[in-house]
Each structure stands twice: as C-alpha cells, then as structure tokens.
Amino acid sequence: MDYGEKVISIVIPLSNRYNRATLGEPLNKFLERLRSGKTLVADGATGTNLHKLGLQPGIAPEDLVLDQPELILKLESAFAAAGSDILLTCTFGGTRLRMKDSKYAQRVTEVNTRAAELARKAASTRTLRQAHTVPVSCREGDGGILVAGSIGPTGLLMKPYGPLTPDEACAAFTEQVQGLVAGGVDLLVIETMFALDEADAAFKAARIVTDLPIVVSFSYDRGVRTMMGVKPAEMIKRYKEMGAALVGANCGTSLENMEKVAQEYAAAEPGFPLWIKPNAGLPRIVDESTVFDVTPEQMGEFARKYVALGARVVGGCCGNTPEHIAAIAKAVN
Numbered sequence: 001m002d003y004g005e006k007v008i009s010i011v012i013p014l015s016n017r018y019n020r021a022t023l024g025e026p027l028n029k030f031l032e033r034l035r036s037g038k039t040l041v042a043d044g045a046t047g048t049n050l051h052k053l054g055l056q057p058g059i060a061p062e063d064l065v066l067d068q069p070e071l072i073l074k075l076e077s078a079f080a081a082a083g084s085d086i087l088l089t090c091t092f093g094g095t096r097l098r099m100k101d102s103k104y105a106q107r108v109t110e111v112n113t114r115a116a117e118l119a120r121k122a123a124s125t126r127t128l129r130q131a132h133t134v135p136v137s138c139r140e141g142d143g144g145i146l147v148a149g150s151i152g153p154t155g156l157l158m159k160p161y162g163p164l165t166p167d168e169a170c171a172a173f174t175e176q177v178q179g180l181v182a183g184g185v186d187l188l189v190i191e192t193m194f195a196l197d198e199a200d201a202a203f204k205a206a207r208i209v210t211d212l213p214i215v216v217s218f219s220y221d222r223g224v225r226t227m228m229g230v231k232p233a234e235m236i237k238r239y240k241e242m243g244a245a246l247v248g249a250n251c252g253t254s255l256e257n258m259e260k261v262a263q264e265y266a267a268a269e270p271g272f273p274l275w276i277k278p279n280a281g282l283p284r285i286v287d288e289s290t291v292f293d294v295t296p297e298q299m300g301e302f303a304r305k306y307v308a309l310g311a312r313v314v315g316g317c318c319g320n321t322p323e324h325i326a327a328i329a330k331a332v333n
Contacts, residue, residue, distance in 0.1 A: 030146050030187040030213050031245065033085070034273060039307050041329045042086045042148075042277055042315025043079040048290065049321060050075060050090075060102055061090050065115045072115070076122030080145055082322040083329030086313065087123055087145060088189060089115040089180060092152035095172040097164070109179035112149070116183020119147040148189045148215070149180030151202050158197045166201050173205030181210045189275070191217040192251050192317075194226035196238065203242055213245035215275045215313075220252050220261050232261050233268035240272055248275030251317045253282060255294060255302040262309040273312040278302070280319030292319025299324045300331030307332050 033040060050061050053071050064071055072090050079087060093099065094115065096108045104111050123145035154172060156164040177188065188206050193199040199216055206214050216239040220226055236247045249261045258278040265274055280294035303314045314332060316324050 028186065028213055030086075030148075033144075033146070034245070034312055039311070039332045040085040040146075040313045041083055041325065041332065042275075042313050043076070043084040043088055044316040044320030044322065044325045045280075045318050046075070046088070046090055046092065046150075048292070048318050051290075060093055060099065062092075062094050062099060062111055062115070063102055063104060065090055065111050065118065066104060066107075069114070069118055072118050073122055073125075076119055077125040078322040079325055080122050080125055082326040083333075084315070084325055085145060086148050086187075086315070087119045088148045088150040088191075089119045089183070089185065090150070091115045091176065091180065092150045092191070093155070094151070094179070095154050095176050097154040097156060097168075097172045098152070108175055109182070112176050112179025113183040116147060116149060116180050116185050120184055123147060146186040147184065148187050149177070149183075149185035151176060151180075151188060151190045151206075152192050153194070153198060158195060158201075164198075166197065169198055169201035170205045170208075173202045174208050177206050177209040181212065185212065187213040187215060187245070189215045189217060191215075191277075192219045193217065194219055194221075194230065195228040196230055196235070199239075203239070203244070214243070215246045215248065216244045217248045217250045217275050217277065220249055220257070223257065224260050224264055232264035236265050236269045236272060240269055246273045246275040246312060248277070248311070248313070250275075250277035251279055253279070255281070255298065259302065259305055259309070262306050262311065266309045271310065274306070274310045275313045276303075276306040276311040277313075277315040277317045279317045280321075280324060283319065290319075294319065294324075296321075296324045296327035300327035303328045303331050 047061055076087050091112050094112050099105045099108060154169060156162050158164045190199055190202045218226055218235055224232060239247045252258055255278055262276055280292035283290045283292055299316060306314050314328055
C-alpha cells in the first residue's frame with residue numbers, strides 16, 4: 001500500500017489556533033490552562049506500569065486497548081487520582097507502521113479512537129472529592145484533567161538511513177491523528193522523537209487533520225544529543241517556528257542530564273514553554289525484573305528545577321509510578 005496516496009495537503013493556518021478567542025470562539029482547554037500560568041502535571045510511564053499489571057512480554061500496549069481495556073483504565077485512573085492534569089493515550093506505537101505485526105493492524109483508527117475514549121473515561125474517575133485532595137484545579141465533568149494524544153516514532157528510519165519516505169510517514173501519522181481526534185483529545189504530543197525528519201512528518205500530519213495544540217518532545221540519550229545528533233537548540237528553534245505550543249524532552253537518561261537539556265532549551269529560546277518528562281533513572285535488571293532507582297521524592301525535587309527553567313508541564317516517563325506523579329504534583333503546586 002502506498003501510504004503517500006492518502007495524504008491530502010491541506011494545512012490549517014497556525015494563527016487560527018490562537019485567534020479563536022478574538023473571533024468569539026472558545027479557546028482550547030489546554031491553551032487556556034497554559035494561559036492561567038499554572039504548572040501542569042502530566043502522567044507517568046505506560047509500558048513499565050502495564051507490565052506490572054499483567055502485560056505479557058511481546059504484546060504491544062496498544063493491543064490492550066481492545067483486549068483488556070480495564071488494565072489501561074486502571075493505570076490511567078491511578079494517575080488521575082495521583083494528581084495528573086494531563087493523561088496521555090495508550091497510543092505511543094499507534095501507527096499502522098508500528099502495529100504491522102499486531103492483530104489489530106487493520107484497525108488503527110479504531111484503536112486510537114478507543115484509547116482516547118479510555119483516557120477520557122479515566123479523567124472522569126477523579127471525583128470532586130478527590131480533586132480537592134490533590135493540588136490541581138477542579139472542573140465540571142472531568143476534574144480538570146486533559147487528554148493528550150500520544151504519537152511516538154514509527155520504529156523505522158527515514159531515507160536515506162532507512163526505508164521510510166516522508167510521504168509514507170506522514171500518511172501513517174495522519175491515520176493515527178484522525179483516530180485520536182475522533183476520540184476527543186485536547187492536544188497532541190509527538191514524543192520520544194530523535195530525528196527531525198520523522199518529527200516533521202508527524203507535525204505535518206497533525207496539521208492536515210486538526211488545529212489542536214501540538215507538543216513536540218525529543219529523547220536525548222547521548223548526553224544533550226539524540227541518537228541522530230539533534231541538539232536542543234536546533235530542535236526548539238525549529239518547532240517554535242513551525243507553531244508548536246510547547247517543546248520539550250522525555251525519556252532520556254538521568255534527571256541531571258534532563259536538567260542540562262532544559263537549560264539548553266531555555267538558553268536558546270528564553271521564556272518559551274517546555275514539556276519535561278524524564279525517566280526515573282536508567283533501568284536495572286534485578287531477579288529478572290526491571291528496577292528504576294529514582295524515588296518519588298527525587299522526582300519532585302527535580303521537577304521544581306525544571307519548572308524554574310521554564311517547564312510548564314512536568315511528568316514522568318519510564319519507571320514513573322502514580323507515587324512518583326503524586327510527589328511531582330506536591331512539589332510543583
């Protein structure tokens with residue numbers, strides 16, 4: 001199948017997203033929350049926590065969306081109760097290219113839509129009583145919790161380093177975004193990227209489908225470089241110019257290294273809002289189990305440092321449990 005044939009090159013002007021209030025239309029909920037000046041707390045790890053809940057090796061988390069949605073709902077509800085302002089959908093690998101070996105490879109749109117609906121349901125599990133016990137604002141309907149559509153890499157390198165063309169990547173991301181938007185997400189998060197060309201394809205796809213706010217987050221696993229050599233300064237300048245609502249980093253190596261990444265972002269574009277979601281350190285294998293050593297208290301301590309550098313959204317990636325998120329929420333609010 002030529003994925004490129006599916007792409008319709010209609011790009012919504014970036015200015016439309018930010019001028020709605022002046023046109024009498026309601027401002028997007030995520031942009032409204034950012035405008036309030038409050039630090040928002042994202043959720044924690046999906047994969048590592050789902051494994052604790054019973055996800056078997058070799059099974060993609062996206063398969064659970066249709067097979068065992070109660071596991072996803074349980075995890076996302078725990079993050080909601082811990083104080084998350086933003087829940088990410090269980091769609092990190094939700095493109096047709098990444099799901100090619102899944103039994104649901106031909107149901108990509110459905111998987112993404114259903115994942116967004118599950119996150120929305122989890123958002124609603126935080127009752128008014130719970131919302132008053134955690135440091136987040138409480139809004140009617142979903143306790144003030146927003147849903148972000150997670151868009152991860154396809155798992156393939158772009159030409160000339162791999163087989164993937166820009167049109168094929170864009171078409172695959174377009175299909176995923178269509179599902180997420182149909183499920184009612186408030187924003188899109190293009191995350192754990194390491195190459196500009198693939199992130200560009202995802203950004204283009206998002207703009208073909210919707211004018212929702214976009215966050216672009218890269219993973220720096222070579223110090224302050226990605227595996228393809230991308231530097232924080234060039235990344236933030238590129239996606240600020242393209243119209244990203246926030247840029248940032250997730251996954252990576254240590255909390256200290258994430259601080260250096262945030263410092264480079266801040267130096268390159270002072271005042272531009274950042275999205276920071278580090279791992280709970282690097283994993284170790286102990287008795288055939290994966291262990292992350294960073295404590296909730298340490299995550300909270302570093303979250304404050306990231307906020308001081310310009311982070312408007314902080315959370316956790318691999319190894320971060322609901323307990324880690326609760327500590328972050330307490331620290332920053």
